[in-house]
Amino acid sequence: LAEASCVEGIKVISVSHLVEVLNEFGVSTKALRSTEIVSAPASLVRENQSLCMSEVRGQAEAVDAAVVAAAGGHHMIMVGTPGSGKTMIAQRMHTLLPDLSQDEAIELAAMRSLVNRPSFDTLDYAAPLEAPHHSASMVSVIGGGSGVPKPGLASLASHGVLFLDEAPEFSTVTIDALRQPLESGDITLSRATATVQYPAKFQLVLAANPCPCGKGQIKTDACQCAERIKARYLAKISGPILDRLDIQLSVRPVSPSVLTAGSTSVETSQQLRSKVTAARQRASTRLGAHGFRLNAHVPGSVLRKVLRINSSSTKILDEALQRGRISMRGYDKCLRLAWTNADLAGRNEPNSSDVAKALWLRGVASQLMLSRG
Helix, strand or coil, X not given: CCCHHHCCCCCEEECCCHHHHHHXXXXXXXXXXXXXXXXXXXXXXXXXXXXXXXXXXXXXXXXXXXXXXXXXXXXXXXXXXXXXXXXXXXXXXXXXXXXXXXXXXXXXXHHHHHCCCCCCCEXXXXXCEECCXXXXXXXXXHEECCCCCEECHHHHCCCCXXXXXXXXXXXXXXXXXXXXXXXXXXXXXXXXXXXXXXXXCCEEEEEECCCCCCCCCCXXXXXXXXXXXXXXXXXXXXXXXXXXCCEEEXXXXXXXXXXXXXXXXXXXXXXXXXXXXXXXHHHHHHHHHHCCCCHHHCCXXXXXXXXXXXXXXXXXXXXXXXXXXXXXXXXXXHHHHHHHHHHHHCCCCCCHHHHHHHHHHCCCHXXXXXXCC
16 A cells, blocks of 8 residues: 555555445445545655664775765675675665665565565665575576566665675576676566566675685685685686676775774765765766766766866876776776766866776776686
8 A cells, every 4th residue: 555655646545345445436335444545655764774884894995985886886896805894894885875766766665565575654765785695596686486477686676785795605697697687777587477577776796705715815824725716716706797897896804903993984874875975966967968877877988988088187097908907898997987986076077096096996806807717
């Protein structure tokens, strides 16, 4: 009923028996029960409001990368040892995203209703987070089932975050199945009885250990994994998926003294969300005429021609391209990130520091690509 009342311009009436329907149309019947007029649902207070980015200790740079990802709609992977904070950051990333529009909230409510997760008497405007376990099947993540296929967690994460912790532990089939929604923003499921299309406009966030034992980044002999084992482990994240992750960050361990410190330099999720919202508004104003809302969605041709950045600002990026440190596709990814950095800083155009930061946000890309031999 709450979902039906989200539709504007109609009156929703709750009835418990068909005779009540007749009564509403003026038909006289006996033993009528009272009807209830259902009002529009109130918006729900943000879910998991106890989660706050200010709880993260010693990873200000990684939190900053998460803010950039949220502001620009960039997909992201964090590689680091267990306990470095990458999971904690990813679990709070959805708290940085702006509230959903009414259309987005209704779409999300419809997806939840299809899998028996109704919103009851409230409409949830908070950006969702879905975090399947690495043992999750492809059907549970992508959707499917017998009869009419039902949406999976990728659709339930639409307009929010789909977080895959310990990403290399997921089946290759499951991860590769995300290629279609990452490209198109929807998922098409076909069965003998029906073909359905569900929205899947999520931000993908992956977290991974550097090797099976997780100690590969520690500068000791603690890691006993052979180099071929390390390479094979990270290579479980396929090239086509990795290629869609704009931000590829190495997260270093934090010292115990920092973890136990009573204060933190990280702002609250609410403060960071205000910055993200303002940055998204700047991007939407600039990109609206070109049919885009987020920097992550702008094609390279528009970036390099219509929204061309001053050559003095891209000098470091041009040199990286000439020396073979990045590909042309990587060049475009850096331009997208540079624009997001500028939007967060309130600048009309990226400067050299925005471009340099973009290169840093792509810093682990070479490590992951080298793991493919």
